[in-house]
Amino acid sequence: MSLRKLLFPSLRLWTSGRSSVRMMRLRNGLKGFGKASFSSVSPKVCIVGSGPAGFYTAQHLIKARQDAEVDIYEQLPVPFGLVRFGVAPDHPEVKNVINTFTQTAKHSRCSFYGNVTVGKDVSVEELRQAYHAVVLSYGAHGNRSLGVPGEDLAGVYSAKDFVGWYNGVPSCRELSPDLSCETAVILGQGNVALDVARILLSPLDILKKTDITQSALEALAKSRVSRVLIVGRRGPTQVACTIKELREMVNLPDTRPEMVAADFEGVADAIKDLPRPRKRLTELMVKTALEIPVEKEQERRDKASRIWGFRFFRSPVEILADPNHRRTAGIRLAVNRLEGSGERARAVLTGEVEDVRCGLIISSIGYKSLPIDPSVPFDSHKAIVPNTMGRVHQAAGLYCSGWLKTGPTGVIVTTMNNSFDTARSLVEDMVSGSLNVSSAKPGSQIITALLEKRGVKPVTFSDWEKIDSVEIRRGEVNGKPREKMLTVEEMLQVART
Structure with a gap:
């Protein structure tokens, strides 16, 4: 009709x-x-x-x-x-x-x-x-494609799907990322990239109290990832994250920062001319990367078992495969230089490349x-x-x-x-x-x-409230705010009960 x-x-x-x-x-x-x-x-x-x-x-x-x-x-x-x-x-x-x-x-x-x-x-x-x-x-x-050879290899994920996996998106529940490697590389330096880095490196005692899915929590408990590099094509004064996200990384328990001092050449002198939000963000980054920490902080870093760090002026060129050509074994990065300054600075290839060994690559270059x-x-x-x-x-x-x-x-x-x-x-x-x-x-x-x-x-919204109520009750059993349902079928079954 x-x-x-x-x-x-x-x-x-x-x-x-x-x-x-x-x-x-x-x-x-x-x-x-x-x-x-x-x-x-x-x-x-x-x-x-x-x-x-x-x-x-x-x-x-x-x-x-x-x-x-x-x-x-x-x-x-x-x-x-x-x-x-x-x-x-x-x-x-x-x-x-x-x-x-x-x-x-x-x-x-x-x-x-x-x-x-x-x-x-x-x-x-x-x-x-x-x-x-x-x-x-x-x-x-949708996901923005990297557009480089090897991005379809096992071990390469979009941040959208990875976030969906630990946040309970039904279409991502079977992602099952392999976390058996030591080093993970995240491409992109926005807030989502830092969210992913933080989840990969956070102590389980922190995550257990959140609404992260139980399946993700169990996978992270077995994770061997102990080093996360957050890669960007431009420099420290163009990084896209906020100071709140950066501060959380700096203070994340059982972790220490690992930066490349050369990436910050001339940055300290440029800070005074930056807009206030960007100035505060860059100051914290420079302090984290270059300054010798106070005794208590140094002691904390010495005891840390996990590492994170920014890598600037780098763009992905190719995902490198293992000998069987089935999964990722590393990533080839082009070394860039900047033309211009501030937000309009443009990354230009220098012709140099460097290889980074890693078993997990997460592309956080934007949704579409x-x-x-x-x-x-x-x-x-x-x-x-x-x-x-x-x-x-x-x-x-x-x-x-x-x-x-x-x-x-x-x-x-x-x-x-x-x-x-x-x-x-x-x-x-x-x-x-x-x-x-x-x-x-x-x-x-x-x-x-x-x-x-x-x-x-x-x-209806009252149907959703039934789902909400069940998720909250399930979460309470494990000391969590909620335990999300992971399939549409289960959601509908509860909604129509």
Whole structure:
């Protein structure tokens, strides 16, 4: 049955059976807003993706338009995206935003529909017919390729998959990384790279108290990795991590730093001209690399059994294979020099190379968004949906927020601001009339009918709370905040109990 055939019978039921409730909501929502801003129709907005971008967009829309109704669709049965699956297990304070997102999800004008794959179970075009506006906020699920020979060898992993493995992403549960080597090399020097390094080197007593998956904890207990090198193509003043992440590495128990003094030549003299955040970060790096530590710190380092260190001015050229050509035995790095200075400095090859023996390589050079539906414009070079302030080009009523809008950059606060900007664009378009909200739209009523016909049963937010409750109870048994379910099948079974 076509969407149009389903639409009109549902629309009659929707307008007749719920009109009095909706009119009461509308009258209550008019307070504080000009009469000209609203019609008698409640604007219906659909958000695709329930990570920070999706929830922050929903939060702002609900606050800015007291007549707006927002539905959030999510591929997995569980919400919160990278807050659940990307934030390091030993950073529980970052996950506190889940409390705010939960308040949004429980708002009377917000609904959550998990276990729905947009582009497969329902098309973007069907959503656009059912809603006044559709906001794409599904993030960056792809990996950026290294583009070097040997990257498909066993022992080479993307940071996205490695993080997904220890954070309980269902599609990564069978990754089973080989941690039997002594040296691991991480390519990239952002916060995710440092998260991975910290997880590889953290004492088990620390990790046991987090929500890291039990399978990852057991693998790390057997790990022989004792040295982690964090490699970047540019220099110390271009490193992409934050001072918080660096400080955690410096203070990580049972570890000591191992740097190359030559990498810091001239850096101390340049510090005074750096912007304040970059200045503090570089000062800590120089102190860690070059200064003789005080007696207590020296004693701590002498006792450390594990090593970490930055390697600057290096780019991967080739992953080196073992004699059987089955798995990695090392990595060949090109030696670079910089042209220019500051954030715009460019790495240029010198012609020199060096080989590093290692059995584990993790590529942390960035995530990338993927196209969701042929009807949606997509810039494959930038890996974003082309947009202006969240308005998708040549697609009226279609918007985007988060990494799909900007590329994978910044922290959760960055995503919050860019999502608020998208929501403001959408509200402005409603007020100006460039987004027509004068005619009624059926929203989730027609979409859930389509999904039912296609054998898809969405997971509601109250269903998610059942999953949440079981995970927390399982975690309590082992002194952890939660023990995550690792398969969609188990999530659905619990949700529907």
